[in-house]
Amino acid sequence: xxxxxxxxxxxxxxxxxxxxxxxxxxxxxxxxxxxxxxxxxxxxxxxxxxxxxxxxxxxxxxxxxxxxxxxxxxxxxxxxxxxxxxxxxxxxxxxxxxxxxxxxxxxxxxxxxxxxxxxxxxxxxxxxxxxxxxxxxxxxxxxxxxxxxxxxxxxxxxxxxxxxxxxxxxxxxxxxxxxxxxxxxxxxxxxxxxxxxxxxxxxxxxxxxxxxxxxxxxxxxxxxxxxxxxxxxxxxxxxxxxxxxxxxxxxxxxxxxxxxxxxxxxxxxxxxxxxxxxxxxxxxxxxxxxxxxxxxxxxxxxxxxxxxxxxxxxxxxxxxxxxxxxxxxxxxxxxxxxxxxxxxxxxxxxxxxxxxxxxxxxxxxxxxxxxxxxxxxxxxxxxxxxxxxxxxxxxxxxxxxxxxxxxxxxxxxxxxxxxxxxxxxxxxxxxxxxxxxxx
Numbered sequence: 001x002x003x004x005x006x007x008x009x010x011x012x013x014x015x016x017x018x019x020x021x022x023x024x025x026x027x028x029x030x031x032x033x034x035x036x037x038x039x040x041x042x043x044x045x046x047x048x049x050x051x052x053x054x055x056x057x058x059x060x061x062x063x064x065x066x067x068x069x070x071x072x073x074x075x076x077x078x079x080x081x082x083x084x085x086x087x088x089x090x091x092x093x094x095x096x097x098x099x100x101x102x103x104x105x106x107x108x109x110x111x112x113x114x115x116x117x118x119x120x121x122x123x124x125x126x127x128x129x130x131x132x133x134x135x136x137x138x139x140x141x142x143x144x145x146x147x148x149x150x151x152x153x154x155x156x157x158x159x160x161x162x163x164x165x166x167x168x169x170x171x172x173x174x175x176x177x178x179x180x181x182x183x184x185x186x187x188x189x190x191x192x193x194x195x196x197x198x199x200x201x202x203x204x205x206x207x208x209x210x211x212x213x214x215x216x217x218x219x220x221x222x223x224x225x226x227x228x229x230x231x232x233x234x235x236x237x238x239x240x241x242x243x244x245x246x247x248x249x250x251x252x253x254x255x256x257x258x259x260x261x262x263x264x265x266x267x268x269x270x271x272x273x274x275x276x277x278x279x280x281x282x283x284x285x286x287x288x289x290x291x292x293x294x295x296x297x298x299x300x301x302x303x304x305x306x307x308x309x310x311x312x313x314x315x316x317x318x319x320x321x322x323x324x325x326x327x328x329x330x331x332x333x334x335x336x337x338x339x340x341x342x343x344x345x346x347x348x349x350x351x352x353x354x355x356x357x358x359x360x361x362x363x364x365x366x367x368x369x370x371x372x373x374x375x376x377x378x379x380x381x382x383x384x385x386x387x388x389x390x391x392x393x394x395x396x397x398x399x400x401x402x403x404x405x406x407x408x409x410x411x412x413x414x415x416x417x418x419x420x421x422x423x424x425x426x427x428x429x430x431x432x433x434x435x436x437x438x439x
Contacts, residue, residue, distance in 0.1 A: 001026050050078045059086050059093050102162065103144055103155070104135065112138065113163050125171055132156050207254035213305070215249045215292055245290035249300055262304050266290030289429070294327065330413075385414035385435055386421035394420050411438035 007020035058076035061067045062083070069087055073080040085091040095101075102109070112135060116126055126134065132151050139145035160166050198204050221244060247264035260281030265274055267286040275282050283304050285296045292300075383390050384406075395402055405418040407427045416435040419425045427433045 050076075054078055055082065055086070056093065058083050062087050102158070103139055103151070104142075108138065108142065109159070109163065113166060116166065128153070128156060128168060135159070208257070210254040211251055211305075212253075213249065213251045215247050217291065218246050218248060220244045220246060247290060247292050249292065249297075251305060259305065262300050264290060264292050264296055291430075383415075384417045384421050385409070385412070385437065386416055392417045392420035407433045407435075409433060409435040409438055411435070 003020045003023050007017045010017035054076045055078050058072045058078050061072050062069055069084050070080060073083045086093045119125060136150040140147055203209050244266050249262040252258035260279050263284040265284060265286050270286055275284050285299060387393055406415050407418050408415055410432050411434055416422050422436055
């Protein structure tokens with residue numbers, strides 16, 4: 001408390017006015033109270049401690065039976081003002097949350113949720129920013145939002161609370177080839193063909209004759225965990241070289257019987273100590289990458305699978321066998337089509353039309369002719385499908401040694417210059433590549 005008379009007198013004379021704050025009985029103090037006698041009210045008291053059902057019942061009692069609002073609020077345990085707002089129609093009776101109503105109606109949000117779930121099942125799920133943009137476009141289309149006022153993350157947070165089944169999840173990686181193979185039409189065609197084969201060989205009542213073959217690649221490289229040691233020396237852990245992979249091919253029938261495993265190790269020579277200690281009947285093969293290929297799978301079927309089962313019909317049709325042979329032949333032809341980076345021609349093997357550049361004074365081969373044509377007798381199968389040349393046109397005036405990278409298109413089967421004739425700079429192993437014509 002402040003003594004205003006002391007404060008005004010001291011202020012006029014320019015004196016300190018501390019006496020106006022420190023006079024006797026200026027601050028009344030009661031006796032000390034023990035903390036056990038004080039009841040603290042929780043600051044985090046639960047909001048809306050009544051159920052929406054009780055509020056609806058109280059509203060119906062007032063409207064149908066003519067019960068007083070105060071008495072109905074006390075009888076059903078709901079706040080008086082809350083019930084009165086609904087009786088006076090200031091707030092809708094179905095409103096169970098304070099604040100303004102959602103921008104989109106429940107039907108519009110339900111359709112949006114259905115569309116988001118459908119696109120996620122197809123493998124084209126929306127990100128959070130894309131969902132917000134999609135909802136903004138919908139609100140603009142129905143006339144509930146202006147174009148210069150898009151929705152924010154605050155709307156998305158409330159949208160998730162209203163629809164708990166909408167969650168942010170990291171999608172599993174799936175290549176485009178697998179995505180196409182998992183389409184509805186492909187799966188339906190697979191089961192149609194499967195039913196035809198089961199009927200043809202009478203396998204529906206013979207589950208012991210239905211086998212499933214699958215392969216699994218295992219990386220032998222691992223990250224060593226943290227270990228407990230002393231500070232005198234750094235610990236060591238024995239790991240495999242980087243990039244090493246081992247493939248395991250397993251097979252079993254519909255009644256649970258399984259064949260011994262078949263391993264594919266990375267290497268060039270078969271060494272029997274690789275399967276020492278394995279199960280009886282275990283066999284193996286080797287490839288440069290450790291992955292299986294058509295030759296290894298054919299060897300597995302002929303020498304491992306057929307030796308593990310007795311009797312039965314042929315596992316492939318004649319047309320399937322022909323397709324396998326054509327595929328193997330096309331692979332060998334593609335290897336022959338790959339152009340050679342640099343060739344040295346002797347004078348007796350030079351073409352009739354001199355297309356090679358003449359040596360310059362600094363021992364560099366400089367092309368001053370600007371000739372881009374090729375003779376009719378020259379082989380163009382190994383040329384780039386974009387520039388139709390063996391060497392990129394961008395290197396015509398280059399005097400440095402440049403290594404040109406090529407890539408085989410998985411769609412049309414033609415070779416393409418990387419970086420020069422395509423936006424792709426590097427094609428990694430087991431990845432899909434498409435030339436600009438097939439994109």
